[in-house]
Amino acid sequence: SENGELELEAYKVLLDERVKLVAVGHVSNALGTVNPVKEITELAHKAGAKVLIDGAQGVPHFDVDVQALGCDFYAFSGHKMYAPTGIGVLYGKESLLEQMPPYHGGGEMIKTVSFEGTTFNELPFKFEAGTPNIGGAVALAAAVDYLQALDRTALAAHEAALMQYAHDKAGQFDGLKRIGCAKTIAGAFSFLLEGVHPADVGMLLDQQGIAVRTGDHCAQPIMKQFGIPGTVRASFALYNTFEDIDALFAGLAKAKTFLL
Numbered sequence: 006s007e008n009g010e011l012e013l014e015a016y017k018v019l020l021d022e023r024v025k026l027v028a029v030g031h032v033s034n035a036l037g038t039v040n041p042v043k044e045i046t047e048l049a050h051k052a053g054a055k056v057l058i059d060g061a062q063g064v065p066h067f068d069v070d071v072q073a074l075g076c077d078f079y080a081f082s083g084h085k086m087y088a089p090t091g092i093g094v095l096y097g098k099e100s101l102l103e104q105m106p107p108y109h110g111g112g113e114m115i116k117t118v119s120f121e122g123t124t125f126n127e128l129p130f131k132f133e134a135g136t137p138n139i140g141g142a143v144a145l146a147a148a149v150d151y152l153q154a155l156d157r158t159a160l161a162a163h164e165a166a167l168m169q170y171a172h173d174k175a176g177q178f179d180g181l182k183r184i185g186c187a188k189t190i191a192g193a194f195s196f197l198l199e200g201v202h203p204a205d206v207g208m209l210l211d212q213q214g215i216a217v218r219t220g221d222h223c224a225q226p227i228m229k230q231f232g233i234p235g236t237v238r239a240s241f242a243l244y245n246t247f248e249d250i251d252a253l254f255a256g257l258a259k260a261k262t263f264l265l
């Protein structure tokens with residue numbers, strides 16, 4: 006929708022008996038929209054489909070209970086939650102993982118091998134062929150421990166307060182257009198300065214020491230839907246402060262004097 010929310014009525018129409026898997030983002034990395042994944046999952050299950058949730062932008066911002074959501078699979082990346090690149094998590098319901106064949110061959114994923122037949126190892130080894138990324142796994146565990154030791158409800162409230170503060174400032178900033186204003190938003194604050202290419206805004210902010218990302222955020226269809234080349238995206242995490250947002254808007258005011 007114009008607000009950057011999924012249209013559940015349209016989704017219901019699409020859900021017929023041909024649908025095997027619904028794959029949906031928990032939180033949009035382009036717009037920040039928090040999708041109603043529990044409701045989406047319930048509707049999919051009623052239609053006989055399985056559900057895979059991309060939680061790369063969910064897990065860093067709030068607690069996730071995969072059993073309460075009821076999803077069949079939930080995936081997220083280490084490097085979005087203070088762990089290194091090249092490691093992440095795929096949760097799957099045990100009964101489904103048991104039914105699934107391995108997708109890779111290699112060490113540790115087999116139990117017995119002979120010319121007559123092969124049996125596979127138990128979970129999770131069946132899906133972990135070859136020598137794993139041991140260092141990455143140790144570091145990911147450290148990141149999980151770090152996040153779990155914090156008061157995540159308080160962190161979510163802090164990030165929500167930052168988002169509200171940025172939203173209020175944006176409302177008073179001439180020529181700033183938010184892209185995506187869903188009712189629930191987390192992490193990503195996406196916008197454009199009227200008449201300016203997002204890459205130019207990003208460069209001028211960068212020169213002032215303010216790091217944003219610009220472009221289509223790996224989401225070209227949504228940019229096409231809005232008829233824009235991309236957005237400027239400020240991302241908030243647990244370490245951000247209200248002063249950071251003041252700096253962002255001061256930087257934008259300065260950028261505007263260069264550009265307009």
Ligand SMILES: *Cc1c(COP(=O)(O)O)cnc(C)c1O
Nearest residue numbers: 030032033034059061062082093
């Ligand atoms: C970053 C991101 C991905 C890609 O994850 P990688 O681990 O970088 O491949 C997928 N989905 C969302 C929502 C993301 O933010």
